[in-house]
Amino acid sequence: MMSVHNLGFPRIGKQRELKKHVEAFWRGDINEQVLLAEGKNLREQAWQQQAEAGVELMPVGDFAWYDHVLNMSNWLGVIPQRFRHLPKGLTQYFAMARGYQQQGETLAACKMTKWFDTNYHYIVPEFEKDQGFQLQVDDLLAQIKEAQQLGHQVKPVIVGPVSYLWLSEVTGHGDKLRLLPALLEAYGQLLQHFAELGINWVQLDEPALTLDLPVAWRQAYEQTYHHLQTASVKILLATYFEGLGDNLTYAVNLPVAGLHIDVVRAPEQLISVVDRLPRYKVLSVGIINGRSVWRADLRQLLQKLKPVYQAFGDNLWLAPSCSLLHVPVDLELETQLDTKVKPGLAFAIQKLHELSALALGLREGEAQIADQLAISDQGLQARELAVRPVVQKRLAALTAQAEQRSQPYAERAKVQRAVLQLPLLPTTTIGSFPQTSAIRQLRAKFRKGDIDLTQYHQSLQKEIQFVIQKQEALDLDVLVHGEPERTDMVEYFAEQLAGFVTTQYGWVQSYGSRCVRPPIVIGDVERQQPMTAGWSAFAQSLSNKPVKGMLTGPVTILQWSYPRDDVAPEVSAFQIALALRDEVADLEKAGIHIVQIDEPAFREGVPLQKAAQAHYLHWATRAFRIASAGAKPTTQTHTHMCYSDFNSIIEHIAAMDADVITIESTRAKMQLLAAFEAFSYPNEIGPGVYDIHSPSVPTADDIVKLLQAAMKYIPVERLWVNPDCGLKTRNWEECELALAAMVNAAKQLRQSIASTPVGKQAELAH
Numbered sequence: 181m182m183s184v185h186n187l188g189f190p191r192i193g194k195q196r197e198l199k200k201h202v203e204a205f206w207r208g209d210i211n212e213q214v215l216l217a218e219g220k221n222l223r224e225q226a227w228q229q230q231a232e233a234g235v236e237l238m239p240v241g242d243f244a245w246y247d248h249v250l251n252m253s254n255w256l257g258v259i260p261q262r263f264r265h266l267p268k269g270l271t272q273y274f275a276m277a278r279g280y281q282q283q284g285e286t287l288a289a290c291k292m293t294k295w296f297d298t299n300y301h302y303i304v305p306e307f308e309k310d311q312g313f314q315l316q317v318d319d320l321l322a323q324i325k326e327a328q329q330l331g332h333q334v335k336p337v338i339v340g341p342v343s344y345l346w347l348s349e350v351t352g353h354g355d356k357l358r359l360l361p362a363l364l365e366a367y368g369q370l371l372q373h374f375a376e377l378g379i380n381w382v383q384l385d386e387p388a389l390t391l392d393l394p395v396a397w398r399q400a401y402e403q404t405y406h407h408l409q410t411a412s413v414k415i416l417l418a419t420y421f422e423g424l425g426d427n428l429t430y431a432v433n434l435p436v437a438g439l440h441i442d443v444v445r446a447p448e449q450l451i452s453v454v455d456r457l458p459r460y461k462v463l464s465v466g467i468i469n470g471r472s473v474w475r476a477d478l479r480q481l482l483q484k485l486k487p488v489y490q491a492f493g494d495n496l497w498l499a500p501s502c503s504l505l506h507v508p509v510d511l512e513l514e515t516q517l518d519t520k521v522k523p524g525l526a527f528a529i530q531k532l533h534e535l536s537a538l539a540l541g542l543r544e545g546e547a548q549i550a551d552q553l554a555i556s557d558q559g560l561q562a563r564e565l566a567v568r569p570v571v572q573k574r575l576a577a578l579t580a581q582a583e584q585r586s587q588p589y590a591e592r593a594k595v596q597r598a599v600l601q602l603p604l605l606p607t608t609t610i611g612s613f614p615q616t617s618a619i620r621q622l623r624a625k626f627r628k629g630d631i632d633l634t635q636y637h638q639s640l641q642k643e644i645q646f647v648i649q650k651q652e653a654l655d656l657d658v659l660v661h662g663e664p665e666r667t668d669m670v671e672y673f674a675e676q677l678a679g680f681v682t683t684q685y686g687w688v689q690s691y692g693s694r695c696v697r698p699p700i701v702i703g704d705v706e707r708q709q710p711m712t713a714g715w716s717a718f719a720q721s722l723s724n725k726p727v728k729g730m731l732t733g734p735v736t737i738l739q740w741s742y743p744r745d746d747v748a749p750e751v752s753a754f755q756i757a758l759a760l761r762d763e764v765a766d767l768e769k770a771g772i773h774i775v776q777i778d779e780p781a782f783r784e785g786v787p788l789q790k791a792a793q794a795h796y797l798h799w800a801t802r803a804f805r806i807a808s809a810g811a812k813p814t815t816q817t818h819t820h821m822c823y824s825d826f827n828s829i830i831e832h833i834a835a836m837d838a839d840v841i842t843i844e845s846t847r848a849k850m851q852l853l854a855a856f857e858a859f860s861y862p863n864e865i866g867p868g869v870y871d872i873h874s875p876s877v878p879t880a881d882d883i884v885k886l887l888q889a890a891m892k893y894i895p896v897e898r899l900w901v902n903p904d905c906g907l908k909t910r911n912w913e914e915c916e917l918a919l920a921a922m923v924n925a926a927k928q929l930r931q932s933i934a935s936t937p938v939g940k941q942a943e944l945a946h
């Protein structure tokens with residue numbers, strides 16, 4: 181029978197229950213037994229919600245206390261040496277995710293990085309040179325039994341071996357593919373365990389199969405699935421986030437029982453796959469967008485699926501394009517959404533209902549789903565909202581000149597030096613200071629109406645005063661206001677821009693227990709009033725040192741929101757950029773001399789396949805320039821990037837033409853700067869000098885060494901001193917100690933440079 185199945189479901193619960201339980205466990209407020217019971221509850225609820233929405237084949241294995249890639253490492257026994265003496269189970273698991281500090285012992289966490297082009301972060305598998313694999317899967321098998329006992333037909337869902345290997349890092353040198361045979365043995369055993377539990381189908385997630393793969397990795401796919409075909413379970417090979425591209429011919433011929441393809445990201449591949457996939461295989465069509473919150477056009481999708489159903493019959497399965505991890509759980513919780521917008525949206529549960537409707541419509545005819553079609557038709561009307569001809573006209577009239585600063589960097593730098601009077605190696609922070617529970621509670625009180633707007637603003641002003649005082653005391657050179665008024669760097673802007681809506685409970689996991697509520701772009705974007713200038717002006721009034729204005733860039737605002745699914749992303753990005761351009765002008769009017777426009781998601785937005793990258797990089801760079809280039813030559817523009825590997829996009833970073841870029845680089849030990857040097861990056865750079873993810877505090881010596889390393893690549897006149905990223909997830913004690921060390925390090929270096937003869941200085945600087 182044709183099946184409706186799901187690739188994965190949000191694990192956090194409708195109201196972020198998982199976050200609350202896990203954080204309570206970390207604080208020691210609940211014990212392991214209670215945590216395990218709460219997890220079991222959440223899984224049961226998720227299965228129940230999916231079953232009620234018509235899922236016939238239930239994903240199991242998508243639950244994770246922290247991250248599903250870390251789960252896979254744990255199941256395979258990929259535990260780096262430094263954690264092996266810790267008690268197996270949750271202690272070891274959380275130590276790998278977050279680091280470990282106890283009784284004088286400090287273990288660094290494993291690396292965390294972006295999951296393909298999403299805002300979800302996974303824990304990078306860390307292999308030793310001769311990594312072995314040893315299954316420890318009792319918890320996974322127990323979950324499968326839990327679901328079976330509840331009467332669900334279970335399909336285990338795990339990361340496939342090639343993608344797992346692709347995402348891993350090997351310490352020292354060595355070709356990762358060497359490890360494939362041993363890895364396949366372990367996967368083979370795991371599939372055998374599934375078979376013993378009566379499992380019929382297993383889903384192996386292989387998003388890496390959509391990348392432009394080196395030949396050896398393509399071959400690894402053949403080797404892998406030839407090896408695993410002897411297992412007594414059927415394999416559904418799941419690909420998503422892109423089309424199969426050049427790997428299509430390989431993919432359709434791999435010896436697996438089923439193939440899942442993403443026809444939302446790559447609609448054009450449907451015909452090719454239907455033509456080439458043998459009819460005895462299952463074709464799982466990812467037809468409902470797992471990365472968006474827009475309702476689907478069911479009539480159109482039915483037309484698309486009809487010929488596929490004719491060709492494949494019961495071997496056609498319907499699914500979301502990818503795991504629903506990337507969308508919120510339930511639209512029904514949203515009681516404050518505009519009543520014209522809400523019918524246009526679908527969260528995880530609603531998306532599964534859309535799939536069930538499609539399946540029923542295909543099997544039994546459209547008349548059977550008249551109600552759902554009516555809902556879909558109504559949803560399409562929400563796309564006609566928020567049309568703003570004024571914005572469209574302004575965009576159309578934009579000149580190339582508007583995207584250029586009025587003077588080149590070399591000249592701007594001179595006038596900025598005169599205005600700002602900064603010392604060599606200026607010190608600064610990235611923007612946010614600790615988001616304490618007092619601040620969050622203040623916000624919660626304001627939302628509930630327990631305090632009014634005036635009281636809320638007064639308390640925020642007090643916080644800004646406190647933040648400025650602390651920075652003065654630390655003797656930082658360029659100050660920030662600390663962003664206490666922002667729940668999130670993207671949501672804050674979306675709340676104020678016309679053309680966006682925000683949600684109450686639209687939480688999506690970003691990493692571990694940390695969640696975000698991505699806003700939704702519903703139409704043309706337009707600024708209605710200044711968004712940040714008041715707060716920045718207030719902060720500046722408290723200090724004689726420059727205070728940076730703090731904006732989130734157009735690419736990041738769009739990337740961390742749900743875009744329209746029927747508007748080219750650059751159109752929305754340019755509109756957001758125009759709004760920010762006006763904000764920059766208002767900051768200048770308010771007496772602000774430095775404006776930072778953060779673009780941490782700039783790299784994340786780069787398309788996975790090479791063919792599409794140039795177009796993206798072109799418009800993304802333009803969007804940044806539209807936002808920033810209106811600044812006066814005396815205004816110093818900054819940007820900030822983090823969480824990614826920048827080496828491949830340096831020329832585009834340079835084309836953004838920010839006067840200063842502050843960039844995460846501690847974990848890569850300044851190696852990143854070699855790339856900046858190789859490219860002759862012309863403007864100023866603040867390579868992060870300490871990792872803000874770790875509670876451990878750096879010493880001034882550590883920082884001096886890093887800066888000396890940086891001076892080998894970047895002339896000291898163009899170097900800044902700052903942490904890797906914002907400090908909102910840290911506490912004050914950690915911040916003060918770390919920043920004191922940082923300022924101290926900068927001062928030491930300034931002194932040693934000042935006492936160095938001029939000839940030598942030049943040497944030092946290069």
Ligand SMILES: Nc1nc2c(c(=O)[nH]1)N[C@@H](CNc1ccc(C(=O)N[C@@H](CCC(=O)N[C@@H](CCC(=O)N[C@@H](CCC(=O)O)C(=O)O)C(=O)O)C(=O)O)cc1)CN2
Nearest residue numbers: 299617620621623624667668669670690693694695696740
């Ligand atoms: N959008 C986005 N993506 C990003 C980042 C980012 O900053 N923003 N940074 C990178 C890393 N990702 C991150 C994602 C989230 C968080 C984070 O701290 N999230 C907070 C939520 C922030 C928030 O919206 N807070 C609200 C709601 C807070 C809250 O939970 N309030 C309580 C009540 C108050 C209390 O008792 O604490 C409640 O509603 O129940 C507020 O401040 O008002 C969390 O999960 O805890 C950090 C980094 C990459 N991606």
Ligand code: MET
Nearest residue numbers: 610611612778780906907
């Ligand atoms: C994820 S980048 C964060 C930049 C922001 N200005 C902050 O300091 O939090």
Ligand SMILES: [Zn+2]
Nearest residue numbers: 780822905906
């Ligand atoms: Zn950052």
